[in-house]
Amino acid sequence: MYFDSHAHYDDRRFDDDRHEALLSLAENGISNITNIGSDIKTSKKSVALAEKYDFIYAAVGVHPHEVKDMQDADLLEIANLSKHKKVVAIGEIGLDYYYDHSPREAQRYWFKKQMKLAYDLKLPVVIHSRDATEDTIKICKESKIHGGIIHCFSGSVETAEIYLDLGYHISFAGPVTFKNSKSLPEVAKIVPEDRLLIETDCPYMAPEPHRGKRNCSVYVKYVAEKIADLRGVSAEHIAKITSDNAKKLFNIK
Numbered sequence: 001m002y003f004d005s006h007a008h009y010d011d012r013r014f015d016d017d018r019h020e021a022l023l024s025l026a027e028n029g030i031s032n033i034t035n036i037g038s039d040i041k042t043s044k045k046s047v048a049l050a051e052k053y054d055f056i057y058a059a060v061g062v063h064p065h066e067v068k069d070m071q072d073a074d075l076l077e078i079a080n081l082s083k084h085k086k087v088v089a090i091g092e093i094g095l096d097y098y099y100d101h102s103p104r105e106a107q108r109y110w111f112k113k114q115m116k117l118a119y120d121l122k123l124p125v126v127i128h129s130r131d132a133t134e135d136t137i138k139i140c141k142e143s144k145i146h147g148g149i150i151h152c153f154s155g156s157v158e159t160a161e162i163y164l165d166l167g168y169h170i171s172f173a174g175p176v177t178f179k180n181s182k183s184l185p186e187v188a189k190i191v192p193e194d195r196l197l198i199e200t201d202c203p204y205m206a207p208e209p210h211r212g213k214r215n216c217s218v219y220v221k222y223v224a225e226k227i228a229d230l231r232g233v234s235a236e237h238i239a240k241i242t243s244d245n246a247k248k249l250f251n252i253k
């Protein structure tokens, strides 16, 4: 059974069939999901999904795209939401210099603030970093953590090694299956067993052979199969270790 460590079932693309999609997961090999918030509204929706479905856990936080209007009151709201017993992480937070939907200074400011909040709350962090490796590493080095995930990892072996040294988990999504992915197959081979995670980031990032379509947790098996193949182990083994790792990191009994 697979643990999809990063999904967005609050997304409107699931509005027509969310309940059916979620109910069909167990029979398709999915045991657990962490649904990730990206602003206050979707963080609340993540908590609501976790309340409604046993197998769903929630992360709450404000994505770099959305921090342009963030205020201290929002940080307080995140702290309040995190008190719910099924909130297992702060995220997704980080830096996105590819889209630059928020000014970079605001991105760095609220990333640091939310890193500090997660540390104070004794929760792990879920980090989004795109075209911002240098600054993400800098902030990660300055911040103390109770564990963390570099979500949908897309960097080099060298970058992965820096995050691993800092105590982070590396999570792979659809891109590791893409035919043009250059460094990811190499990274997938070197991440230690106890730091490896898999995710879909659904509805985004569908893996091969479903690239371009709406993604769902069932497709996490393609990510696992690709990693298993690269590491010369079985997909069942990848399912087991990534599921154990997710439970340990998210402190799920």
Ligand SMILES: [Zn+2]
Residues within 6 Å of the ligand: 006, 008, 036, 092, 201
């Ligand atoms: Zn995401």
